[in-house]
Amino acid sequence: xxxxxxxxxxxxxxxxxTVSRVLSGQPHVRPEVAARVREAAAALxxxxxxxxxxxxxxxxxxxxxxxxxxxxxxxxxxxxxxxxVASRRGFAVLLANAxxxxxxxxxxxxxxxxxxxxxAVVAATGDRSRAALRLAQGGVPVVAFDRRVDAVxxxxxxxxxxxxxCAAVSHxxxxxxxxxxLLAGLMIAGTARMRCEGFEAAHRRTGIPINRGLVVQxxxxxxxxxxxxxxxxxxxxxxxxxxxxxxxxxxxxxxAVRSSGLxxxxxxxxxxxxxxxxxxxxxxxxxxxxxPTYDIGCRAAEALFRxxxxxxxxxxxxxLETSLQVRASTMPRAPVPVSQ
Amino acid sequence: xxxxxxxxxxxxxxxxxTVSRVLSGQPHVRPEVAARVREAAAALxxxxxxxxxxxxxxxxxxxxxxxxxxxxxxxxxxxxxxxxVASRRGFAVLLANAxxxxxxxxxxxxxxxxxxxxxAVVAATGDRSRAALRLAQGGVPVVAFDRRVDAVxxxxxxxxxxxxxCAAVSHxxxxxxxxxxLLAGLMIAGTARMRCEGFEAAHRRTGIPINRGLVVQxxxxxxxxxxxxxxxxxxxxxxxxxxxxxxxxxxxxxxAVRSSGLxxxxxxxxxxxxxxxxxxxxxxxxxxxxxPTYDIGCRAAEALFRxxxxxxxxxxxxxLETSLQVRASTMPRAPVPVSQ
DNA sequence: CTGAAAGCGCTAACAG
DNA sequence: CTGTTAGCGCTTTCAG
Numbered sequence: 001x002x003x004x005x006x007x008x009x010x011x012x013x014x015x016x017x018t019v020s021r022v023l024s025g026q027p028h029v030r031p032e033v034a035a036r037v038r039e040a041a042a043a044l045x046x047x048x049x050x051x052x053x054x055x056x057x058x059x060x061x062x063x064x065x066x067x068x069x070x071x072x073x074x075x076x077x078x079x080x081x082x083x084x085v086a087s088r089r090g091f092a093v094l095l096a097n098a099x100x101x102x103x104x105x106x107x108x109x110x111x112x113x114x115x116x117x118x119x120a121v122v123a124a125t126g127d128r129s130r131a132a133l134r135l136a137q138g139g140v141p142v143v144a145f146d147r148r149v150d151a152v153x154x155x156x157x158x159x160x161x162x163x164x165x166c167a168a169v170s171h172x173x174x175x176x177x178x179x180x181x182l183l184a185g186l187m188i189a190g191t192a193r194m195r196c197e198g199f200e201a202a203h204r205r206t207g208i209p210i211n212r213g214l215v216v217q218x219x220x221x222x223x224x225x226x227x228x229x230x231x232x233x234x235x236x237x238x239x240x241x242x243x244x245x246x247x248x249x250x251x252x253x254x255x256a257v258r259s260s261g262l263x264x265x266x267x268x269x270x271x272x273x274x275x276x277x278x279x280x281x282x283x284x285x286x287x288x289x290x291x292p293t294y295d296i297g298c299r300a301a302e303a304l305f306r307x308x309x310x311x312x313x314x315x316x317x318x319x320l321e322t323s324l325q326v327r328a329s330t331m332p333r334a335p336v337p338v339s340q
Numbered sequence: 341x342x343x344x345x346x347x348x349x350x351x352x353x354x355x356x357x358t359v360s361r362v363l364s365g366q367p368h369v370r371p372e373v374a375a376r377v378r379e380a381a382a383a384l385x386x387x388x389x390x391x392x393x394x395x396x397x398x399x400x401x402x403x404x405x406x407x408x409x410x411x412x413x414x415x416x417x418x419x420x421x422x423x424x425v426a427s428r429r430g431f432a433v434l435l436a437n438a439x440x441x442x443x444x445x446x447x448x449x450x451x452x453x454x455x456x457x458x459x460a461v462v463a464a465t466g467d468r469s470r471a472a473l474r475l476a477q478g479g480v481p482v483v484a485f486d487r488r489v490d491a492v493x494x495x496x497x498x499x500x501x502x503x504x505x506c507a508a509v510s511h512x513x514x515x516x517x518x519x520x521x522l523l524a525g526l527m528i529a530g531t532a533r534m535r536c537e538g539f540e541a542a543h544r545r546t547g548i549p550i551n552r553g554l555v556v557q558x559x560x561x562x563x564x565x566x567x568x569x570x571x572x573x574x575x576x577x578x579x580x581x582x583x584x585x586x587x588x589x590x591x592x593x594x595x596a597v598r599s600s601g602l603x604x605x606x607x608x609x610x611x612x613x614x615x616x617x618x619x620x621x622x623x624x625x626x627x628x629x630x631x632p633t634y635d636i637g638c639r640a641a642e643a644l645f646r647x648x649x650x651x652x653x654x655x656x657x658x659x660l661e662t663s664l665q666v667r668a669s670t671m672p673r674a675p676v677p678v679s680q
Numbered sequence: 681c682t683g684a685a686a687g688c689g690c691t692a693a694c695a696g
Numbered sequence: 697c698t699g700t701t702a703g704c705g706c707t708t709t710c711a712g
Contacts (some may be wrong), residue, residue, distance in 0.1 A: 005689065060391075
């Protein structure tokens with residue numbers, strides 16, 4: 001186990017550095033010798049030691065990715081994309097789940113720093129994420145995705161959260177819904193906050209008042225969303241539509257809708273941010289705000305590699321568009337009948 | 341950027357190795373000196389270099405995880421679990437998507453070897469995975485999960501695929517379904533193969549013949565599953581129930597069912613391996629074979645750490661149970677009416 | 681209790 | 697074209 005450069009050199013009857021040259025593809029080596037070296041390496045099952053190399057060269061072939069939770073449907077395609085472009089460049093990715101916990105986030109940043117990653121993409125918990133700051137201070141290129149960070153001005157790849165949410169809620173309002181409930185995630189996250197803003201903007205624009213009693217924030221799990229939705233639905237003045245700021249909350253809310261006996265589309269309008277496959281499988285397919293998830297990951301990773309490759313230009317902030325997928329859950333509301 | 345041990349030593353007015361001792365928590369250092377060192381380290385924003393440490397100690401704090409695809413719903417909770425237990429032990433995880441491609445799998449194994457990971461959990465593509473073998477040969481502890489590997493006898497954590505599938509199909513048969521279609525994934529994967537075996541076992545046990553025309557294998561994507569299902573459903577002798585070997589295929593098949601106009605539960609029985617949240621949200625909730633996904637990840641990671649900690653006992657193979665979640669999609673079939 | 685010194689495996693000048 | 701040499705940042709004997 002573990003042949004080293006020296007072993008290979010001995011076996012091939014050349015020096016230490018010749019082997020290094022051959023194996024790192026440098027020119028100026030007689031083909032004949034090169035062949036002998038390669039043979040020796042193969043024979044010994046030689047595997048270069050990335051740590052030693054990286055220690056010497058100050059270059060790493062690992063990047064870090066700090067995300068909120070791999071289990072979230074929105075996140076997986078972006079992780080996948082990051083991994084794809086990294087792997088295409090011969091890099092591996094160190095994955096970190098921060099769970100929207102700033103403490104975890106920081107300790108992961110520290111860990112990435114220790115591991116000497118070449119760069120990191122991070123979906124920060126809050127806007128003032130110290131993690132991104134810490135990494136940047138440590139000289140590690142950082143690009144933010146999903147959420148921007150304020151603490152330090154780094155590249156970012158996000159979507160137009162306000163616009164997406166506003167379009168969704170405007171669509172609901174235009175379809176005749178008047179009492180739209182808002183089920184939102186943690187306000188520490190810029191995404192949730194901006195989606196709430198979009199919700200407000202849509203109301204403002206159309207002059208329809210927001211029913212504060214129908215706004216529930218700081219929802220973390222789908223169970224919490226289910227409970228909140230149930231309470232609203234059973235309340236004295238229930239909503240006639242629901243907007244959720246992410247798919248996880250949507251799943252919870254839908255469970256509550258199901259047990260309320262209300263029928264989506266006819267009795268209750270529904271739109272959610274995020275567009276997982278299953279929204280199309282429901283009896284009443286869901287209208288959604290789709291994000292270009294895979295593309296977000298690609299662009300974030302590409303931006304990172306641009307920095308790793310030495311680009312020192314001013315930070316660039318890419319804002320991608322969402323697209324409203326209109327489906328049956330927001331069919332135009334029949335006007336309230338005048339007479340029974 | 342990048343204060344080193346030497347810098348800290350200078351700053352604190354002590355020697356090189358004293359700093360090392362303090363920072364790695366060794367005893368035999370005067371508290372007073374230790375405090376001064378710690379101060380200096382903090383002041384300089386010192387971050388230990390994991391690579392250098394690992395190079396010297398031959399111990400790493402990174403483990404690798406080779407999976408098929410993070411986007412698969414089954415996989416995310418297990419990745420999450422692996423990450424959770426690793427992080428609890430101060431380890432990070434290097435994630436690799438092999439996509440059921442043996443080439444990719446091997447090159448990732450090589451990469452993990454180069455990075456000097458302390459160990460790796462791998463969901464191998466085929467039974468004869470050279471990746472696991474390569475890692476094991478390189479002296480890296482390996483534990484297989486989801487699928488066992490034959491090429492080398494390492495610990496494994498899997499579920500009873502044959503039993504789970506057999507239970508599901510037996511349930512279908514007992515409920516009166518007689519023409520059960522089988523939509524299966526890649527036969528190179530032991531999981532798919534064993535689930536097919538379960539399908540056969542259930543038929544064998546009940547004496548009901550398998551309709552070979554209703555068996556479709558080597559399905560990769562949900563679109564392929566949709567196409568296969570559509571073809572079956574529109575054929576001359578359509579199935580009266582469908583069993584899919586994973587959630588991805590189920591989603592595709594369901595799309596086909598939806599456009600066929602057939603009603604789940606009443607017109608067509610349906611069971612799938614895997615139990616994502618959304619199966620409960622459908623108009624007709626799905627009967628499923630649930631795997632203890634998070635638990636699989638935990639046990640795999642724990643087994644790995646046992647090896648990393650030096651356990652040299654014989655390989656242990658944990659086989660976890662699946663559980664059949666009976667829901668509306670398999671309601672007992674009404675006997676065919678004798679007269680109209 | 682603390683310092684000096686020898687490498688871990690590798691690369692990158694610098695000589696030959 | 698090839699060999700020698702000096703470290704990268706750290707841990708770890710071995711002396712004091």
